[in-house]
Amino acid sequence: MLKHIVMWKLKEQAEGNTNIKNALFMKEMLETLKNSIPEIGMIEVGININSSAVAYDVVLYSEFKNEEAFKIYQDHPEHLKVAEFVGKINEGRVVVDYLD
Structure with a gap:
């Protein structure tokens, strides 16, 4: 099994929206991929609640x-x-892909 983990830092404003509005839209878009890409075994998207500058x-x-x-x-x-x-x-992205 391959596990794919990605984290993003969003711009404060982009595409006419605040970062929280974009985060919510992004979550919806990513979760909807499960309906059109059968190769996705499982998908989960979370929006950060931690106020740390490094989060x-x-x-x-x-x-x-x-x-x-x-x-x-x-x-x-x-x-x-x-x-x-x-x-x-x-404005920033990190990724880890690993086989389990």
Whole structure:
């Protein structure tokens, strides 16, 4: 199983919205991917409640059967649409992918 974890710091303002509004929209968009990409085994998106300056704003945890399923997800047109939006609203990103 491949586990994919991503955290983002969002811009205070982007695409005409505050960072919290973008975080909520981003969460909805990411969770909806489960409906159109069958390779997603599990997906969970959280919005940060920690006020620390080093905390990230949004976290994604997802699981895939294997690396091939993960590659299909990464290249899927619906994922690419979400990634385009996220690219416009974030100012920092960290990622970890590992096999379990």
